[in-house]
Structure formats: C-alpha cells, structure tokens
Amino acid sequence: MVPTIDSLHIEEKGVDGLTKFGIISQENNDVFKKLFFQSKKVDTNFKVKKAVNIFEFKTINQLDSIQENSSQRNKVTKSEYWFFKKWLKVKNENTNEQIIDKFTESFTHNLSKVLFLYMPVFAFILWLFHDKKKWYYFDNGIFTLHYFSFLLLVILSLFFIDKIFPLIGMDPALIWMHILLKIAGTIWMLYYFFPAHRRFYGEKFMISSVKSASILILNLVIIALLMAVYALYTYMNIH
Numbered sequence: 001m002v003p004t005i006d007s008l009h010i011e012e013k014g015v016d017g018l019t020k021f022g023i024i025s026q027e028n029n030d031v032f033k034k035l036f037f038q039s040k041k042v043d044t045n046f047k048v049k050k051a052v053n054i055f056e057f058k059t060i061n062q063l064d065s066i067q068e069n070s071s072q073r074n075k076v077t078k079s080e081y082w083f084f085k086k087w088l089k090v091k092n093e094n095t096n097e098q099i100i101d102k103f104t105e106s107f108t109h110n111l112s113k114v115l116f117l118y119m120p121v122f123a124f125i126l127w128l129f130h131d132k133k134k135w136y137y138f139d140n141g142i143f144t145l146h147y148f149s150f151l152l153l154v155i156l157s158l159f160f161i162d163k164i165f166p167l168i169g170m171d172p173a174l175i176w177m178h179i180l181l182k183i184a185g186t187i188w189m190l191y192y193f194f195p196a197h198r199r200f201y202g203e204k205f206m207i208s209s210v211k212s213a214s215i216l217i218l219n220l221v222i223i224a225l226l227m228a229v230y231a232l233y234t235y236m237n238i239h
Contacts, residue, residue, distance in 0.1 A: 107230070107234045114226070122148070143201075154188060
C-alpha cells in the first residue's frame with residue numbers, strides 16, 4: 001500500500017528527511033516545499049482577510065453586498081450578520097455623544113427591572129446554601145426582598161448624588177467627595193449583606209461569613225455576565 005502525503009505528516013523539515021533517505025528526489029523536494037509555503041500563506045491571508053472584513057464594515061449596504069456577492073468563505077455567519085447589522089444601524093443613525101447619552105439613560109432606567117427579574121435566582125442560590133428543612137425557598141425569598149430593597153434604596157441615593165453634585169460645582173474638593181460617596185455606597189451595599197445574612201439565618205459568625213462571601217462571589221459572577229448581556233441588549237435597542 002502506497003502511503004499518502006497526509007499519512008506521512010509532511011512538513012518543511014520532514015521533506016528534507018524524506019529526501020535524505022532517498023524516498024523522494026531533490027526535484028520533488030523543491031516542489032513539496034513550494035506547495036507547503038504557498039498553502040500556508042493562502043491560509044494565513046484568508047484568516048487575516050476574514051478578520052478585517054468583520055471589523056471594517058462601514059455601512060449596512062457594504063455588509064449586504066458582501067453577503068450577496070462574495071464567495072461563501074468570505075461571508076459572515078447569520079449570527080454575525082445580525083449583530084453587525086444592528087451595530088452599524090445604531091452607529092450610522094447616532095453620533096457618539098447620542099449613543100452614550102441614550103445608552104446611559106436606557107441602562108439606568110431599566111436596571112431596577114433587571115434586578116427585580118434576578119431576585120428569584122438570588123433566592124435560589126440562598127436556598128442552596130442553607131438547610132432545606134429549616135429554610136424553605138419562600139423564606140429565602142423574604143430575605144432576598146429585604147436585601148434588594150436596600151440595594152435599590154442605595155442605588156437611588158447614588159443616582160440623586162450624581163444629579164446634585166454637577167449642579168453644585170466642579171470644585172476639586174467636591175469632585176473627590178462625589179467619588180468617595182460613590183465608593184462608600186458601593187462598599188456599603190456589599191458589606192450590608194454580611195450582618196443582614198447572619199442575623200436573618202442566626203448562624204455563627206465564621207460559618208455565616210464563609211457562606212456570605214461564597215454567596216456574594218457566586219452572585220457577582222452571575223450578575224457580571226448578566227450585566228454584559230444587558231448592556232449589549234441595551235446598545236442593540238438604541239433608537
């Protein structure tokens with residue numbers, strides 16, 4: 001049985017080895033090397049060209065033209081086409097300042113709704129970390145409602161702070177006070193969970209602290225992913 005080129009795993013150095021052992025001639029050696037480098041160059045150029053095509057779209061017409069007239073390997077996938085068409089529509093119909101303003105307004109306006117929808121998930125994670133016989137899912141839901149009410153109250157306070165400070169002035173001392181208040185508010189939202197969790201479930205300090213830290217970390221990871229999806233959704237729906 002004659003081995004195929006693929007079965008020999010021929011590469012640039014491997015061809016020289018085959019020539020050394022007399023399996024192929026020097027003339028064929030040069031041909032193999034030429035084919036190897038050309039195929040490698042074509043493959044590299046194609047990958048670069050594909051990446052450039054994806055990130056260099058300027059208009060929807062350009063995107064549609066590529067989808068209709070280019071070869072199959074130069075076209076983007078259906079999901080990529082949907083994403084870039086939405087992205088280009090927002091970019092072409094708004095200035096950068098309008099995009100920032102509309103995104104910020106929509107993101108903050110609907111944030112409370114996103115947190116409300118996340119409450120059952122938060123309660124479920126609490127349920128996983130506590131005695132199922134002593135604490136029902138409903139009980140965890142009560143604590144979740146309490147904690148999220150606190151979060152929304154602090155977020156609302158920080159929102160008003162953001163609105164009030166620009167009206168007062170842009171003095172460096174006021175700017176630093178504004179920043180410190182926002183940092184303090186964020187830290188307070190995280191810290192408050194520890195004593196509230198310990199008092200509600202009545203557990204020992206160390207056990208409650210470990211559980212609280214684990215619950216917070218797990219929720220922060222999930223919320224970070226949720227916020228990324230929410231931010232993308234908000235951007236895609238800018239009008």
